[in-house]
Amino acid sequence: MTQAPSPTDGAVIAIDWGTTNRRAWRIEADGTASAMVRDGSGVLAMAADDYAPALAGLRDRLGDLPVIAAGMVGSTRGWREAPYVPAPADLPALAAAALRIDDARATIVPGVSLLADTRADVMRGEEIQVLGAIAGGLAPADALFCQPGTHNKWIACADRHVVDVATVMTGELFALLKGHGILAGMLDGPVADGAAFRDGLARGAGASDLGTALFGVRAAVLLGRRAPEEAAAYASGVLIGSDIGARDVTAGPVHLLADGALADLYRTGIESLGGATIPVDATAAFLAGIHALRRFL
Amino acid sequence: MTQAPSPTDGAVIAIDWGTTNRRAWRIEADGTASAMVRDGSGVLAMAADDYAPALAGLRDRLGDLPVIAAGMVGSTRGWREAPYVPAPADLPALAAAALRIDDARATIVPGVSLLADTRADVMRGEEIQVLGAIAGGLAPADALFCQPGTHNKWIACADRHVVDVATVMTGELFALLKGHGILAGMLDGPVADGAAFRDGLARGAGASDLGTALFGVRAAVLLGRRAPEEAAAYASGVLIGSDIGARDVTAGPVHLLADGALADLYRTGIESLGGATIPVDATAAFLAGIHALRRFL
Numbered sequence: 001m002t003q004a005p006s007p008t009d010g011a012v013i014a015i016d017w018g019t020t021n022r023r024a025w026r027i028e029a030d031g032t033a034s035a036m037v038r039d040g041s042g043v044l045a046m047a048a049d050d051y052a053p054a055l056a057g058l059r060d061r062l063g064d065l066p067v068i069a070a071g072m073v074g075s076t077r078g079w080r081e082a083p084y085v086p087a088p089a090d091l092p093a094l095a096a097a098a099l100r101i102d103d104a105r106a107t108i109v110p111g112v113s114l115l116a117d118t119r120a121d122v123m124r125g126e127e128i129q130v131l132g133a134i135a136g137g138l139a140p141a142d143a144l145f146c147q148p149g150t151h152n153k154w155i156a157c158a159d160r161h162v163v164d165v166a167t168v169m170t171g172e173l174f175a176l177l178k179g180h181g182i183l184a185g186m187l188d189g190p191v192a193d194g195a196a197f198r199d200g201l202a203r204g205a206g207a208s209d210l211g212t213a214l215f216g217v218r219a220a221v222l223l224g225r226r227a228p229e230e231a232a233a234y235a236s237g238v239l240i241g242s243d244i245g246a247r248d249v250t251a252g253p254v255h256l257l258a259d260g261a262l263a264d265l266y267r268t269g270i271e272s273l274g275g276a277t278i279p280v281d282a283t284a285a286f287l288a289g290i291h292a293l294r295r296f297l
Numbered sequence: 298m299t300q301a302p303s304p305t306d307g308a309v310i311a312i313d314w315g316t317t318n319r320r321a322w323r324i325e326a327d328g329t330a331s332a333m334v335r336d337g338s339g340v341l342a343m344a345a346d347d348y349a350p351a352l353a354g355l356r357d358r359l360g361d362l363p364v365i366a367a368g369m370v371g372s373t374r375g376w377r378e379a380p381y382v383p384a385p386a387d388l389p390a391l392a393a394a395a396l397r398i399d400d401a402r403a404t405i406v407p408g409v410s411l412l413a414d415t416r417a418d419v420m421r422g423e424e425i426q427v428l429g430a431i432a433g434g435l436a437p438a439d440a441l442f443c444q445p446g447t448h449n450k451w452i453a454c455a456d457r458h459v460v461d462v463a464t465v466m467t468g469e470l471f472a473l474l475k476g477h478g479i480l481a482g483m484l485d486g487p488v489a490d491g492a493a494f495r496d497g498l499a500r501g502a503g504a505s506d507l508g509t510a511l512f513g514v515r516a517a518v519l520l521g522r523r524a525p526e527e528a529a530a531y532a533s534g535v536l537i538g539s540d541i542g543a544r545d546v547t548a549g550p551v552h553l554l555a556d557g558a559l560a561d562l563y564r565t566g567i568e569s570l571g572g573a574t575i576p577v578d579a580t581a582a583f584l585a586g587i588h589a590l591r592r593f594l
Contacts, residue, residue: 246506
C-alpha cells in the first residue's frame with residue numbers, strides 16, 4: 001500500500017457536507033476553487049455504505065484527489081464521528097483533532113463544543129467558515145459572527161480562536177409555531193421588514209417572557225390591534241428580536257455569514273438595536289478555511 | 298312568549314365550556330352544586346346546530362333551568378361571540394356585558410382582554426374562576442393567580458377586579474419541541490422534580506435567551522453533561538423557569554388554580570424563586586364565580 005497523498009500539497013476536494021445538502025469544490029494548490037458540485041446528498045440521505053461510492057463519484061468529476069470534509073458528515077448521524085474540539089479552538093487544534101480515514105484518502109474536520117457554567121453548545125461546519133474568514137482576511141482575528149438559519153449561530157472569535165458559540169432555535173421555533181398549535185394558520189403572511197416586524201423586534205429584544213410575547217401575537221390579532229396579514233412579520237420580529245437582543249451587538253460589528261431575505265432581517269434587527277453588520281461571503285470563508293487548515297494537517 | 302326565568306333566582310345550570318371539554322353543574326339557589334355532568338363536548342366538537350340539542354340534553358339531566366356558560370363557548374370558535382371586556386374588569390362589568398340568548402334561556406359570560414403598551418392578552422373562563430375565588434373567600438380581593446396548562450395564565454386581581462393577564466405558551470412549546478424538530482426524540486423521559494428540573498429552572502428563570510437555552514438541551518446531552526433520560530425534566534424546567542421568572546413571585550403568595558403533577562412543578566418552581574403558593578380549588582372557584590355573577594345579571 002502506497003502512502004496516501006498528503007492534503008497539504010497540490011489540489012484537494014473540499015466538501016461542506018451538511019444535514020440536507022452537500023457542496024464540493026476542487027481547490028487548487030494556490031487556494032482557488034476551480035470546480036463545484038452541489039446536490040441534495042446530505043448526511044440524512046446517506047446510508048453507511050453510500051459514502052465510498054459518493055466519494056468516488058465526486059472524484060470522477062473533480063479529480064482523483066484527497067478529500068477534506070466538514071459539517072454534519074463528522075457527527076454521529078454522519079459518516080464517521082470526529083469528536084468535538086472544546087473551545088477555545090483554532091485551526092491548528094482542529095487539524096490536530098481531524099479524523100483521518102486513510103483508506104478513503106479523506107479527512108473529516110471536527111466540530112467545536114462549548115461547556116460553560118450553565119451553557120452547553122456545539123457547531124459543525126461553522127468553525128471552518130469563521131476561522132476561514134479570519135485566515136482569508138475577510139474578518140479580523142477578533143470578531144463576532146452571526147449565521148442565521150433554522151438554528152442561528154453566534155460565534156465569537158478572539159485571536160483566531162473560536163471562544164464562544166450560542167445556537168438559537170429561532171427559525172425552528174417559527175416553523176413549529178407556524179405549522180402546529182394555536183398560532184398555526186395565523187403565520188402564513190409575508191415576513192419582511194416593515195412596521196410589524198420592527199414592533200416585533202422591539203417586543204422580543206431583551207424580553208425574559210418570550211412565551212408570553214408569542215401568545216400576544218394571537219391576542220393582538222383577536223383584539224384588532226394587529227392585522228392578520230401582519231402577524232407573521234410581527235412574530236418573526238419577536239423571535240429575531242429575542243435572538244439578537246440576547247447578545248451585545250454594540251461592542252463591535254457583527255460579521256453576517258448569510259445573504260438573502262433572512263440576512264436582511266437580521267441586519268435590520270442588529271441595526272435597530274444599535275449594532276452594525278459586515279457581510280461575509282460564506283462560501284469564500286469556507287474555502288479559505290479548508291485551504292488554511294491544510295497547512296496544519 | 299313568556300318572560301324567560303331570571304338566572305338571579307332559583308337554581309341554574311352553570312357550564313364551564315372549553316375548547317375540548319365541557320363540565321356542567323346544577324347550582325341551587327344557595328350556591329351549592331347538586332349534580333354534575335362532564336364530557337368531551339368542547340366547542341371544537343360542536344357544530345352551530347349542536348348547541349340547542351346539547352342544552353336540551355343537559356336540561357334533561359340537570360333540570361329545566363336557565364343556563365350560564367363561560368369559556369370558549371363565547372369565542373368566535375364557539376356558539377355565539379361574547380366580546381371581551383377590557384381589564385380592569387369585575388363581576389358587575391362581566392354581568393353587564395354578558396350575552397343573553399333569550400330564546401335559549403342562556404347567558405354567555407364574556408372573557409377579559411388586556412391591551413397594554415406592548416402587550417396584548419385575552420382570557421375566557423379564567424375570569425370567572427379568579428373573581429369567583431375572591432367572591433367565595435378562597436382568595437383575597439388583591440391576589441395573583443396562576444393557572445398552569447397548555448397556555449399558563451398569570452392573572453393579577455386588585456380590589457376584586459382583573460387588572461392584568463399574561464398567557465405563557467409553556468405547555469404548547471414543550472409539546473411542539475417534543476413532537477417535532479431537533480429535540481424530538483430527546484424529550485420522552487419523565488418530567489418530575491429533581492436535580493435536572495431544578496437545573497432547568499435556574500437556567501430558564503429571567504433568561505432573555507430562551508431559544509439558546511432550549512438548543513442547549515441537545516448540546517448538553519451530546520456532550521455528556523446531561524443524561525438523555527434527564528433531558529425532558531431539564532427542558533421542562535427551562536420552560537417553566539422562564540415562565541415563572543418573568544413574574545415577581547416574591548411580592549405575595551401565588552394562588553395556584555391547579556392540582557396534580559403540573560401544579561407540583563409550578564409550586565416547586567415558584568418556591569425555588571423565592572415565592573410561596575396557596576392552592577385554590579378551581580372547581581369551587583368556578584362555581585362561586587357563577588353564583589356571585591347571578592346577583593348582577
